[in-house]
Amino acid sequence: MNFAVWNVRGINKAPHQKELQNFISSNNVNLMGVLETKVKSDNALGVSKKICRDWKWLFNYNHHYNGRVWVGWNPSVWDISIHSMSSQVITCNATFLEKNITILVSFVYAFNDAVDRVPLWNYCLSLSTTTAPWYLLGDFNCVTSLGEVSGGREHWTPEMQSFTDCLANCGLDTVRTVGNIHTWTNKRLASPIFKRLDRMVANGVWFNSFTKGNVFVKPRGIMDHNALLLKETKRLLRQLNKDHGNVSSNVLNARANLEEVQLRMINNTDTALLNLEKDLINKLNATLVEEESFFLQKSRVKWMELGDGNNSFFHQQCKANWNCNKVLALEDNLGNMVITEAQATSLCAMVTDVIIYATLKKMKKNKAPRPDGFNVEFFLATWSITGVDFCDSVKHFFETGFLPSSTNSTFISLIPKVASPTVMNDFRPISLCTVMYKCISKIIAARLKLIMPSIIDIA
Template identity: 25%
Template sequence: MWKRNSFVFTTNEVVDQFIFGVITDLISGEKVEVLCVYAYNSNIERRVLWRQMAEISAGWRGPGMVLGDFNTIRLQSEAFGGAPNVGDMEEFDMAIREADLVEHAVQGNWFTWTSKIHGSGLMKRLDRILVNDEGLSTWPNMRVNVLPWGISDHSPILVYPSNQRSQQVVSFRFFNHWVQEASFMDVVSSAWTKDTRVSPIVNIVRNLRNLKSILRRHFGRHIRTISEDVRLANDTMDRAEREMETNSLSEEASNHASLATVNFWKAVRVEEAAMRQKSRTRWLKLDDQNTAFFHRSVRSRQSSNALRSVIDPDGNRLTNHDQVTQVVVNYFKDSLGSQNISYGELSTSIEEIVQFRWTEECCQALQSPIGREEVRRVLFSMDGGKAPGPDGYSVGFFKGAWTVVGEGFCDVVLHFFETNYFPQG
């Protein structure tokens, strides 16, 4: 079902397990290829569908979407009650990956099917929306809302397409590959100062804040710009290799081709490192040429993390970005830190809940002074690609610039343990 005054659906193919066609947005003229699925109960017959899904999606040159009842689940968390078949789950998950599809975030019910048998308690997530990378680009703010079951055993799913991009504040993010730039240490050291008139915390906050614009100016490039650098480096390498083939005896042409190859692979590594950090995918290694996968991971994560709407305390659904932000802020203000409770009042409650007690040796170890070497050792034991804090600096920045920022970093940590004070925000 669709709004006939906004969209039109043209059917291309109808078979046992799917209907394939094209949805046209009558307002924008955008066309999206759609595969509407109703999978069989048999896993043998579903395997035919998985192959067809991969074949059809491989032929898409624009935005595409697969939606419907897949009659199987992807994760253990998608079933409540019963004994899920692990083999079926793995086959379905692999089918989605082979079709280069990602799952869109949903609002509302998690489970989309219930047995409707009194006392059985069976619930599963059989229905879902899958899109390709171009689909996420076409409808960046698409909302998927899973409604209550009602009289049916399946939940209705509403799709709200939107090609309007929400206006977001562009925040700073430090990319770890900046550390590999030859001028990185010079840039950091030229901007890093030590002011003994203020506390170590104030000093490092000022330095980090002032350094943001400098780092962005020297090294900050959009992912698209980095990808363009790869394309240009590839073109340069191709021209150099053709020139070398024409002048095979020329030492200059040979050196030019070698240098162009080195520059190409350097640009590739920079692009891959940037996309890996942005996708926050840890289980794939660099230099494995997974850039396309990282691109899809970024879009999938952005879609999953996007908060399209919230329901306020009065029961109204809000979709305006500023209103959503205010509701979230108010919720956490009311939930966290809204009551001034002294340690004396709280300690009794904690003792009733927590029965564990540290040994005397552990207590003595916890009270031993913290040294600079311990601070450095703990920091360097962390993954440099860990998610950055609110200021946008990752662990990789502090590790890469340690010879410049290390003293100030240790001063902040030791100051905290000495004074028990750390400012909010």
């Protein structure tokens, strides 16, 4: 169930069409809202077929000459019927065929003027009594607070309160979002402004039905808006956890199966049982390794590598933390910048997927899980599932300089320095950061290593 929305600000030109095609294919999107297309009604079918030939499409040209909202979907994944539409929104009854789940989805492109947005707020209020899971996504052309604005001389306005009141009166909450909250930029180098104009919100029925839903803010590329993507990667990860997660139970089951076969071998030693015993021994050994690795992550005790399997000890605690230092400028005694423009450019240059994966592979293994619960081995083992999002997030940092608080989160714990600690001096603090943060810092450190000899005096 991957669906998305993107204000493309015109898709008449081939580069914008190609960008949209790449986004849909690379993220496996099967339901899409395309906003501000600037395509005339006579050309809508032709342009939409260039984007996704096998998709079906809805347009709102009957309500606005510019067809401000398009909705496209893969008919093999979704069954879509129109609920209602206006110049600012298309609402659909969307049935996800694989699970036979029907939801109400509203793709929104609000007008720029606050007065013109009032009918949209009233429309939302009229739908708020629905008993179906209801999801609204798109460009609302308004922020809820000054915290969603960066740059410029923004000040509080009544339209912010109107938008906030609309969400509250409709019982709508913002779905948990991963990535940069500022989804729009004016692209002005002299006076850049960033705002959260695009968002996904849902009613209580939706949150009760889809507790694992997350929205990913994707890089905007050549557009001035970021795309928003609701992605169902957790379904694959939950299956992975189901297959390998309950390590202690797996050990008990493997041992029980082996003992059963060995009891049958007391009076029967045919080849089939011998081969079965061999397979079960290998399976038990594998589950024992998984169990020991699991408890190693839980305890962060390095001497377990020497073979100690005292599992009861390793159940006690998980420890993590991080520490971040940010260098804004380097000057000499006269106040002159000591880093050249070329060096500064190299520090901020974009990274490739190859560099990110190579850096991840070089990171130390057998470390405790990060604050988000994941370690290096997890990402390497699930790279086919998580790799694209991991690389996109790292590259997003080098593109915008923005690091989400979830990536920046830490745990801090005290570790005894002596066998029987009694006073605070007997402890030392340790910290772990997230794998993504560690990967970013290692890439930056590798770049700094190349220029440090030129900025540090040999004395």
